[in-house]
Amino acid sequence: MRIVRRLEQDGGFLFRWRSYLPLVIVPVGLPALYQAAQFEALWGERAEDIWMLACILLSIGGLAIRWLTVGFVPAGTSGRNTHEQRASFLNTTGLYSVVRNPLYLGNFVVILGIALATKSWWFVLIVALAYWLYIERIIAAEERFLAAKFGAGYLDWLGVTPAFLPAFRLWKRPAERFSLRTVLRREYNGVLSVGLAYYGLEAITDLAIEGESLRTWFQEDGIWSWSLAAALMLFLTLRTIKKNTRLLHVDGR
Template identity: 60%
Template sequence: MRLKDRLARHGAFAFRWRGLGPLVLLPAAIPALVESVRIELWAGETWNDLWMAACLLLSFAGLAIRVATVGFVPAGTSGRNTSGQRATRLNVTGMYSVVRNPLYLGNFVILLGIVLSLKVWWFAAVFGLAYALYIERIVMAEEDFLAGRFGAGYATWTARTPAFWPRWRNWRNPDMAFSLRTVLRREYNGFFFILLAFTTLEAFTDMAMEGQSLDFWLADDWTWPALFMLGLAVHFTLRTLKKQTRLLHIDGR
């Protein structure tokens, strides 16, 4: 088997199980958490709070990239499907006019914010390398599929549009209007995931590794459980609306 075909085959496998990709970082996360606690104690609470706030904003910037993508796309594209590739049309406007993989870019920024919150430089470097290798194979499988489906049109688009780093001068206005209901239907999981990840890291490092009691943590770091409860309420509300009603559904989206 040619190396290109082998990588594409690996990419198809990774595409199917891409939601589990972050788990490969778990072995490196344990020593990173230990070092994170040491750095936090050395730097002090004020500096740590400011750093965590900046990292949280970075993750929400990644979510904003996804929102700016998903809010303009039609049905049948930019999906969360895992069983296989699908595309009824080629997206070449909006975020897709400046970068070919805006959703993966958004995911990277979301995860980067979470990883940087640990304040461990080598763990961030490991994450960056692992993500690049992982996404490269997924994108290769997707590009094989899209090239076969859209032919010359796809080749023209890839020639002018970078794969991962945006080229903003290429911007073309989206073909469709922005749909807030589509965003609410499709991105509530990402919103909750960010708040869950930050709250879990804060709770684990403070209670399991620094020995704080639950009562003390809830009183001292009340912001994180409050944000978690907000995320949980938003998640279940939007999930119920999506599963039980047609309120968030728009034909063609």
């Protein structure tokens, strides 16, 4: 079997399970949290707070890449579908004009922020390598599907647009207007996922590794619980609106 064909077949499997496969690496990250506990002892509490804030902002930047992608695309594209490949249109404007896979780029930036929050260089390298091996196969499967569906038009776009590192000189104005309602309808999962990830990192490090009491943790680091509660409330609110009303529906988006 040709290597490319094997990559495409692996990518088809990974595509269906791409929402859950990143969780496989979580157990590998647990030993890295011991280094996170040592960071404060070496550099101080203020340095740790600044580092965590920078990591959170990086992850929010990754979410923003997703928002700026999803907010400009028409219906039937750039979705969270897992059962099969779907693309009603070929997106070649907006962020798709500078990089072929802006959603996967956004995901990587989110995950990179979370990995850096462990303060472990070896874990960051493992995450980056694992993500590339995983996403390379998904991209191979998607490229085969898109080439078969859109033909020469897709191949022309593929020939000039980089796969993962943006080339901003290629920028083309989005064909659609930005739709905040589309972003709210389709991207509320990401905020909760990021909130859970950082909450889990902080809770495990402070409570399980450093041995801080739950009461003290709530008193001194209550912002983590409040932030998670806000993310959960946003998730439940938007999910309820999406499932029970058409307030977030936009025709053609």
